[in-house]
Amino acid sequence: MTRHTFILNGTSVTVDVDDDVRLLWVLRDVVGLTGPKYGCGINVCKACTSHLNGKAFNPCSVRVKDILPTDEVTTIEGLADTVPGDLHPMQEAWLEYDVAQCGYCQPGQIMAAVAKVRQARAKGRTITEADLDEIRNVCRCGTYSRIREAIKAGADHM
Amino acid sequence: MAPSQSTPELPVPPRPGTSRRGFLGYVVGASTLVVAADLRVGTPAYAAVPSAPQIAEAYDLEDLQTDAARPTAQMITISVEKDGTATFAIPRMEVGQGITTSTAMIIAEELDLPVSKVRVSLAPARPELVFNQLTGGSNTTVSTFTPIRVAAAIAKGALLEAAAIELGSAMALLRSKDGVITAPDGSSVGYGELAAKAASAVTRKVQVVLKPSDSFEVIGRPVNRVDARDIVTGRKKFAMDLEVPDALPTMVCRPPTLNGSPKAVRNLSAVKAMPGVTDVAMVDTGVAVRAATFGHCIDAVRALEVDWLPGSVDGESDATILQELRGAQVPLVVPKVPVLAKTVEADFTFMFRSSAALEPYAAIADVRADSAEVWAGLKSPIVAQEDIAKATGLPQGKVKVNVVTGGGSFGHKLFGDHAIEAAKISKAMGKPVRLMWHRADEPRQGRVHPMATSRIRATYLAGQVLTFEQQHTSIETDFSHGLGEMLSSSAAELPAGLGNLGFAESIFQLTQELPYDFGAVTQQLTETDSRFNTGSMRNIYSPDVRCANELVVDQLARAMGKDPYRFRLEFLKDERTRAVLRRAAEVGRWGRSMPAGTAQGIAIHKEYKGATACLVEIDCRPETVNRKVRDGVTGPRVTKAIIAVDAGLVINPQGLKAQMMGGFSDGLALALTSSLHLRDGHFLEASWDNYFYTRQWNIPPEFDVVVVGSDSQQPGGAGEAAVASSVAAVACAFARATGKVPTRFPINHDSPITFDIKSFVPPVPQSPVDGLNHTY
Ligand code: FES
Ligand code: FES
Numbered sequence: 013m014t015r016h017t018f019i020l021n022g023t024s025v026t027v028d029v030d031d032d033v034r035l036l037w038v039l040r041d042v043v044g045l046t047g048p049k050y051g052c053g054i055n056v057c058k059a060c061t062s063h064l065n066g067k068a069f070n071p072c073s074v075r076v077k078d079i080l081p082t083d084e085v086t087t088i089e090g091l092a093d094t095v096p097g098d099l100h101p102m103q104e105a106w107l108e109y110d111v112a113q114c115g116y117c118q119p120g121q122i123m124a125a126v127a128k129v130r131q132a133r134a135k136g137r138t139i140t141e142a143d144l145d146e147i148r149n150v151c152r153c154g155t156y157s158r159i160r161e162a163i164k165a166g167a168d169h170m
Numbered sequence: 171m172a173p174s175q176s177t178p179e180l181p182v183p184p185r186p187g188t189s190r191r192g193f194l195g196y197v198v199g200a201s202t203l204v205v206a207a208d209l210r211v212g213t214p215a216y217a218a219v220p221s222a223p224q225i226a227e228a229y230d231l232e233d234l235q236t237d238a239a240r241p242t243a244q245m246i247t248i249s250v251e252k253d254g255t256a257t258f259a260i261p262r263m264e265v266g267q268g269i270t271t272s273t274a275m276i277i278a279e280e281l282d283l284p285v286s287k288v289r290v291s292l293a294p295a296r297p298e299l300v301f302n303q304l305t306g307g308s309n310t311t312v313s314t315f316t317p318i319r320v321a322a323a324i325a326k327g328a329l330l331e332a333a334a335i336e337l338g339s340a341m342a343l344l345r346s347k348d349g350v351i352t353a354p355d356g357s358s359v360g361y362g363e364l365a366a367k368a369a370s371a372v373t374r375k376v377q378v379v380l381k382p383s384d385s386f387e388v389i390g391r392p393v394n395r396v397d398a399r400d401i402v403t404g405r406k407k408f409a410m411d412l413e414v415p416d417a418l419p420t421m422v423c424r425p426p427t428l429n430g431s432p433k434a435v436r437n438l439s440a441v442k443a444m445p446g447v448t449d450v451a452m453v454d455t456g457v458a459v460r461a462a463t464f465g466h467c468i469d470a471v472r473a474l475e476v477d478w479l480p481g482s483v484d485g486e487s488d489a490t491i492l493q494e495l496r497g498a499q500v501p502l503v504v505p506k507v508p509v510l511a512k513t514v515e516a517d518f519t520f521m522f523r524s525s526a527a528l529e530p531y532a533a534i535a536d537v538r539a540d541s542a543e544v545w546a547g548l549k550s551p552i553v554a555q556e557d558i559a560k561a562t563g564l565p566q567g568k569v570k571v572n573v574v575t576g577g578g579s580f581g582h583k584l585f586g587d588h589a590i591e592a593a594k595i596s597k598a599m600g601k602p603v604r605l606m607w608h609r610a611d612e613p614r615q616g617r618v619h620p621m622a623t624s625r626i627r628a629t630y631l632a633g634q635v636l637t638f639e640q641q642h643t644s645i646e647t648d649f650s651h652g653l654g655e656m657l658s659s660s661a662a663e664l665p666a667g668l669g670n671l672g673f674a675e676s677i678f679q680l681t682q683e684l685p686y687d688f689g690a691v692t693q694q695l696t697e698t699d700s701r702f703n704t705g706s707m708r709n710i711y712s713p714d715v716r717c718a719n720e721l722v723v724d725q726l727a728r729a730m731g732k733d734p735y736r737f738r739l740e741f742l743k744d745e746r747t748r749a750v751l752r753r754a755a756e757v758g759r760w761g762r763s764m765p766a767g768t769a770q771g772i773a774i775h776k777e778y779k780g781a782t783a784c785l786v787e788i789d790c791r792p793e794t795v796n797r798k799v800r801d802g803v804t805g806p807r808v809t810k811a812i813i814a815v816d817a818g819l820v821i822n823p824q825g826l827k828a829q830m831m832g833g834f835s836d837g838l839a840l841a842l843t844s845s846l847h848l849r850d851g852h853f854l855e856a857s858w859d860n861y862f863y864t865r866q867w868n869i870p871p872e873f874d875v876v877v878v879g880s881d882s883q884q885p886g887g888a889g890e891a892a893v894a895s896s897v898a899a900v901a902c903a904f905a906r907a908t909g910k911v912p913t914r915f916p917i918n919h920d921s922p923i924t925f926d927i928k929s930f931v932p933p934v935p936q937s938p939v940d941g942l943n944h945t946y
Contacts, residue, residue, distance in 0.1 A: 013445075029462075029463070030445050030446065030466075032465070032469075032939075033463055033465040033466070034465050034937050034939075035941075036465075037419075037463035037464050037465035037466075038463070040411075040463075040464075041419055041462065041463035041464060041465075042462075042463065044413075045404075046404070046407065046410075046411035047403075047404025047405075048404075049408075049528075049529070049577075050410070050464070050530070050606070051528050051529075051530070051609065051858070052609040052857050052858055053464075053468065053608065053609060053934075053935075053937045054609075054857060054859075054935050054937055054938060055937075055938050055941060055944065056801070056857050056858045056859045057528065057609070057857075057858045059528060064942070064945060067945040067946060068945060068946050069941055069942065069944070069945040070941050070944070071941070072937055072941070073937055073938040073939065073940065073941030073944075074939070074941035074942055075939050078939070078942060087404065088402075088403065088404035089403065089404045089405075092403065099402070099403070103402040103403065106398070106401075106402045107394065107398050107399065107402060110394040110395055110398060110824055110828070112266075112395060112397075112398055112401040112402070113266035113267070113268070113578070113828060113832055114265055114266025114527070114528075114529070114575075114576060114577045114578040114579075115266065115397065115400075115401035115406050115577070116266075116408060116527070116528045116529045116577030116578060117528050117577075118401050118402060119401075119402075119404045122402060127946055128946070131946050141871060144866060145799075145866055145867040146866070146867075147866045148802075148865070148866070149866075150528060150858045150863060150865065151528070151835075152526075152527050152528040152578045152580075152863060153266050153528075153578050153832050153835075154831060154832035154833070154834065154835025154836060154864060155828070155831065155832065156831075156835060156864065156865075156866055156869040157831055157869060157870075157873040158828070158831065159866075160866075
């Protein structure tokens with residue numbers, strides 16, 4: 013076991029866990045943050061999508077030893093604290109459009125949505141239908157159309 | 171409307187819990203207000219089945235499930251708490267279909283309380299409910315609507331009585347609104363304050379009249395999901411998220427072929443000594459490992475060297491199973507029709523499909539020497555409780571089964587596979603376990619929708635369809651989750667003609683209805699082969715059966731020189747289905763001109779006390795079909811989809827629309843992309859990058875749901891209602907766009923396999939380590 017330190021939702025945490033354990037299990041099984049979900053463990057379903065230094069990433073496919081002490085990991089639990097107010101505008105949009113069905117995929121969908129909007133902004137444009145087509149997050153309940161609506165609305169307030 | 175006063179002499183009720191003046195229920199002896207109603211109250215009685223050609227028309231699966239609830243004379247209770255909230259534990263399971271929201275709305279309506287003050291939880295297994303704790307067949311609202319209203323109305327009556335004393339006013343003059351009761355002089359009192367005062371020391375029977383539907387203020391208005399905030403903040407807990415002391419992550423190393431079993435572990439001590447591993451135990455389904463994290467479990471599962479016993483279908487493939495189905499097929503009859511009559515014939519094949527949800531099977535189990543407790547998403551918890559008792563050798567009463575909200579179900583969680591397996595492992599290890607199936611385990615060893623063929627022969631003459639025969643031949647569907655027992659318990663009350671059939675054939679007859687005037691209609695199911703792990707998948711037979719039907723309807727229309735939409739309008743039997751068809755055609759602009767390689771398709775489905783129509787536009791032009799998405803299936807794209815639905819009395823239109831969207835997404839996948847390939851005794855698919863459920867790049871950019879007004883006073887089912895019309899509409903559109911009627915579903919099943927087949931030994935893939943190269 014090795015000690016690993018990183019910044020999780022704004023606070024520095026240190027965990028004692030084997031180097032190779034993927035960050036998803038460190039978050040869920042060691043720290044006890046269950047917002048990032050497991051749906052495949054191989055970077056396909058995107059249910060675990062969280063942010064690393066503001067960019068979307070999939071902790072099921074990153075070893076804890078590859079995370080630096082200065083790295084900022086944000087999970088769905090910490091998203092609201094990255095902005096003023098009660099909730100992140102994307103979370104508000106999700107409520108407004110009543111996107112969720114079972115909800116299992118939605119933490120990952122929201123984290124992906126925020127990153128996707130930021131990515132488009134960085135390219136100096138707003139989110140397009142083609143951008144939305146690129147989102148790989150699986151929703152087995154089939155809420156895809158509402159996700160698209162909510163992202164467009166959430167982007168306007170980001 | 172205020173409830174009527176209880177009368178000293180109660181009339182003899184014509185049906186349990188009903189009187190000429192209203193419904194009967196109870197104020198239960200307790201320290202705060204608790205009310206109860208019989209779950210079988212107020213379910214409509216059905217007339218005898220006429221000798222009409224089809225059973226499902228007069229008496230369907232909804233009626234069976236509702237009737238099966240009747241003999242169990244069981245109580246549901248609502249409590250009013252001192253904080254002014256009402257609480258209710260529903261004996262059904264929330265899997266995303268929104269029943270906790272719609273149930274809160276029903277209670278809020280009758281109790282005059284804001285929806286936000288109603289707390290609906292999921293009841294643990296209640297064996298005394300017998301058949302009345304099964305979530306399936308889109309039946310929840312159909313069967314619980316009236317009993318819940320009765321209980322809520324009784325609660326309001328008791329609160330009004332208490333308020334009358336409190337405010338010194340006549341009960342009839344009081345007004346209740348938003349959880350507050352106000353007297354004519356303006357003085358008021360909240361439900362919270364009345365909770366103890368309205369309580370009764372002894373249980374007493376009371377009679378109530380329900381609100382008339384024209385004064386509904388909550389029912390029928392769009393309401394957001396009650397758990398939405400927990401979902402978007404990551405606080406909503408699923409089975410594997412629950413904190414149960416010492417329930418460490420546990421996974422199973424599974425056999426390389428379907429339903430194989432372990433014989434011996436060759437490297438037990440080496441695996442036991444691996445980092446993080448606490449226990450390794452052999453169970454009938456494989457070799458279980460318990461470890462500090464699921465990451466350690468994956469490592470251990472991959473390291474295990476196991477000798478395996480054969481599986482149930484070793485050596486079999488899609489082709490051999492299809493051959494077996496062909497062998498079981500009943501020949502189509504040569505109909506006795508005039509010699510000039512013409513025939514349309516068709517033969518369709520539907521491949522195996524995985525019903526797995528995004529949340530894989532997961533369950534927590536703590537089995538002790540004399541008792542057991544289990545937490546899992548279960549739609550049929552009483553059957554699971556019986557099975558766990560059997561598996562652990564404990565009396566059923568010593569097994570506590572907690573029902574947890576599920577991350578989707580689609581029929582999957584009707585079975586207690588995960589809960590039973592977790593209990594066996596916990597017993598073998600003597601410790602609590604947090605069992606999770608790896609994603610790869612789901613399509614490969616989990617429940618599948620059976621492969622089936624559907625053959626149709628129809629004859630027509632002089633503008634009339636004379637006969638329509640459909641022979642559906644399927645791998646057996648497993649109904650051991652309770653629906654089977656429900657059916658046998660109700661056998662005596664079932665319509666004539668069902669008595670001699672097996673479970674599956676009966677359920678087929680109870681769900682299938684061809685809603686067209688097509689002369690002599692025959693629809694029959696033949697089943698073979700019970701070696702697969704099967705189940706329903708967001709509906710049982712209808713998506714396949716109706717897809718076949720509607721494709722043939724299009725062929726008949728063509729043969730008879732008619733437009734597919736007008737042909738349907740002309741031959742449909744009932745006005746409700748015609749109305750949704752008209753709306754879909756109107757909103758979707760049926761018949762508009764489309765470029766070559768693109769087309770519209772339209773189809774209907776009637777089930778669950780309602781009807782849906784779906785219109786789609788599909789683009790099958792090469793530039794669309796051949797567009798590239800990494801590790802994804804593209805193919806034809808549906809560019810527009812409209813669903814028009816009549817679901818009877820609608821509780822929550824927003825929830826209904828959501829169910830239509832989800833159902834469409836399933837229909838799209840069934841028609842075009844998602845299936846399992848059986849080869850050498852195992853299914854090849856092992857994750858979402860090779861089991862192609864609908865993804866963002868497949869869904870129509872334009873999607874709309876139109877809720878068609880219904881004069882039905884009865885809520886219909888919603889969860890599965892849209893799937894059949896959607897799969898059929900997409901198939902019909904594909905046929906019209908390409909000029910070729912597809913015969914094997916999904917349409918891309920026979921395309922070359924483009925994915926890397928994941929290993930069978932070890933049975934789960936290792937997690938990648940390059941996640942940091944894919945950030946965005
Ligand atoms: S669990 Fe991380 S992508 Fe599926
Ligand atoms: S809401 Fe259930 S998987 Fe997306």
